[in-house]
Amino acid sequence: MDIPRLVELNAAYARTIDNEQFEKWPELFTDPCLYKVTTAENVAKGYEAGIIYADSRAMLQDRVSALRKANIYERQRYRHIVGLPVVLGQEGGAAAAETPFLIVRIMGDGAMALFATGCYRDKVVADGAGALRFAERIVVCDGARFDTLVAIPL
């Protein structure tokens, strides 16, 4: 799998979230899939839990529905800065890739703060139409701290 196509997929992912087009976010995943938000420390210790854990596109959609309709939080958005992916291996048409990220959270009043840094650990496959999709995206945050709340996916 070539790097430019992975870069394009990551750019689309970041743009979807940063432009608040959350409804399109699940489309970037296969179904079933695995999306999890955890920390480097949990991964190192073999702890499986995530603060977000979804194994189907429908679960991703539900998270979007909840953040649109149910959850209450102060107005905020993210700015993702996504680094270059490294392909760690290929197996059965799936590429294992790792991409560093940095997320700034911008509050409604304009206050900006570094919200999370870390690394996406992905399994990427091409769907029937040849478009790349995440079969797996594990968001491994460098730190274990999640300030106030995490309404918007990382």
Next chain:
Amino acid sequence: MDIRHDASVHEPATTPHGQTPRGQTPHGPWPEDSLARVPYWVYQDLDNYTREQRRIFEGATWNFVCLETDIPEKGDYRTNQIGGMPVIVVRAADGAINCFENRCAHRGALIAFDDGGNVQNNFKCIYHAWSYDLAGNLRGIAFERGINGAGGMSKDFKRETHSPRKLRTTSLCGLVFATLSDDTPPIEEYLGTEITGRVRRVLNRPIRIMGRFTQPLPNNWKLYVENVKDTYHASLLHLFFATFRITRLTQAGGVLVSPDGGHHASYTIGSEDAPGAAAFREKDLRSERDDYKLADPSMLDPVDEFGDRIQLQMLTIFPSVVLQQVHNCLAVRQVVPKGTDGMELRWTYFGFADDTAEMNKRRLKQQNLVGPAGLVSMEDGCVGGFVQRGIAEAGDKISVVEMGGDTAESQPTRATESAVRGFWQAYRRHMGY
């Protein structure tokens, strides 16, 4: 149960009934001398915050320090804080658990600076290599006799009188607590029979840790503890269940408050006819608003693993730990104060050592419901900050905590603030207010 104060703390004169007279706060009388009134300065005042450290965290209270499963072998340790005081908790050679202040007796540096690990037989401060045994006794001083007869410590320096403060420890169902006070009663007496039973109900066999997360919150620590004890807000602030038209078949439940007020357990019970594997139902299957249904309800497929139909149990142990059972999502949350207007909430998600793969998956999915990104309760992360900001210029004003009366007893309803009043009952007694 009456919890005695730390004898080392100056007490105001007591009444003939042995009660600490109310109204002795640094800001004048406690408003209306009522458990149903809370002055806002308690969330803001720095002197009060300092007093909390001395009288609550270092007073006659049991403070959560780790899980037994964190330190199974000799020399295994964890570091933690009791209020602001850093501590080390370590497994000794004889299997006992020791806890002592994480402060070198020499220059005050942290003795251990990792979250945890194993030290075999002793801790060594990195600054000047003073070493401590697993009980926190000062054992070794580098160059104690100097070099070639020059320098070194005075010959009358007595190591045994220079050690970090030692704490007593106790365990209950794998939860490890520590106290600085000689007056803290045994843990079961401290909690009372009912709350002890509610701890045992959940922690009934060996656990396994599933993950740890830290959530900094922009509010005073007490606002979070009150939030957990506040059974009134649940269906009002948290709209996930209502929005997706998921309803518990019954709302039966209530709140237990320990005799001293400080500890509580709230619970909801599923109805008898609810099949074990489906305590949730969509309220209106023919709803026209199909878009307001969950597309994948698999995270709402709990099993009645404790066999008593209690779906949710939220339990607090004064001053600062929460034991959570939300269906099959289990966690310990530790509240760590970080100044008057900040705190950290430290989550440890756990399951049981004998969980099947299916149960593990169920827990992983249900972990979506709570925590920093909890679909059901993420609002708890921001609401304390809203209070902290709302009261910015209202230190002399008061909060009303009057749902369900002005007392702090157990009540067979969740439309009450009884457990919140219980917190203030215990808080005021410890603080001498």
